Amino acid sequence: MTDTALTSRRIALAGASGTIGAAVLRRLQDDGHHVAVLPRATLAEPLALAQALAEQGCEVVISCIASRSGAPKDAEAVDYGANARLLKAAQAAGAAHFILLSAICVQKPLLAFQHAKLKFEAELAASGIGYTIIRPTAFFKSLSGQVARVKAGKPFLIFGDGNLTRCKPISDDDLARFIAGCIDNPVMLDKVLPIGGPGPAISLREQGELLFALTGQEPRFRSVSPAMFTYAEKALSLGAPFSGWFAEKAEYARIARYYATESMLVLDPATGEYSAELTPEYGSETLEEHYERLLAD
Numbered sequence: 001m002t003d004t005a006l007t008s009r010r011i012a013l014a015g016a017s018g019t020i021g022a023a024v025l026r027r028l029q030d031d032g033h034h035v036a037v038l039p040r041a042t043l044a045e046p047l048a049l050a051q052a053l054a055e056q057g058c059e060v061v062i063s064c065i066a067s068r069s070g071a072p073k074d075a076e077a078v079d080y081g082a083n084a085r086l087l088k089a090a091q092a093a094g095a096a097h098f099i100l101l102s103a104i105c106v107q108k109p110l111l112a113f114q115h116a117k118l119k120f121e122a123e124l125a126a127s128g129i130g131y132t133i134i135r136p137t138a139f140f141k142s143l144s145g146q147v148a149r150v151k152a153g154k155p156f157l158i159f160g161d162g163n164l165t166r167c168k169p170i171s172d173d174d175l176a177r178f179i180a181g182c183i184d185n186p187v188m189l190d191k192v193l194p195i196g197g198p199g200p201a202i203s204l205r206e207q208g209e210l211l212f213a214l215t216g217q218e219p220r221f222r223s224v225s226p227a228m229f230t231y232a233e234k235a236l237s238l239g240a241p242f243s244g245w246f247a248e249k250a251e252y253a254r255i256a257r258y259y260a261t262e263s264m265l266v267l268d269p270a271t272g273e274y275s276a277e278l279t280p281e282y283g284s285e286t287l288e289e290h291y292e293r294l295l296a297d
Contacts, residue, residue, distance in 0.1 A: 012052070013036070014065050018066070023175065031180055057093075060098075060183055066103075067116070071248045071251055072247070080117070091129055101136070105262065146207075165261065167263060169196070171283060214295055229253045237250045
């Protein structure tokens, strides 16, 4: 990725209330762009949405929205539906570029929210508007759930031996800078871009070892079998035809198993295996620095 001369643009941003969206908003404002933040409620009103974009004269639309639960109804409503309405409004307003924050996991779609994301990706690519689809690997936030646990002297939870999966996590600010760098950058136009943070790829066990080293403790791990999620899914699926609650909980079990067993890296099309070498790296913030800040707080 190369830096380009900055031109102030009128930008509509959806998803600014989320962690990544908030970082994107800060980056865009620091770069001197005029940003119209679109509340989530606006995305449910097609006419109001189109009017808002037209009134702002938006040249670029950035979507950082995502379903909060990953449940099928939520995924269809947000990952696909809200984005589809935003795309139509962007076209009606004459926007030239639509930047979508997607996810690296859609490469191997086994879950409802992944299929919803892919459905919109395909619609965006076929729409005729200039587009950039960004598929980041893991976020720092998603790898921070056990910081307090380790700080309190408890064992770090791993799946299997802790080496089943790997990722190249990227910080909020580095990802925001990458997203903002796609504006007015012809190299990034009409592309699907996987992106990770500075390597090397790290396993769950290595995340734990890093936390223990930073807290001055001997590593202590407790292994959980991913098979427990398979058993839970099978049991919950029995009630799925009769209850939306069971269907939703079964999907949660599938989501948990997916993240316990699948790496967040680029899939090598030649081998069908995840490849750290093929996963692009960007930015300078490391997971170790992030952990140090959390531990200091």
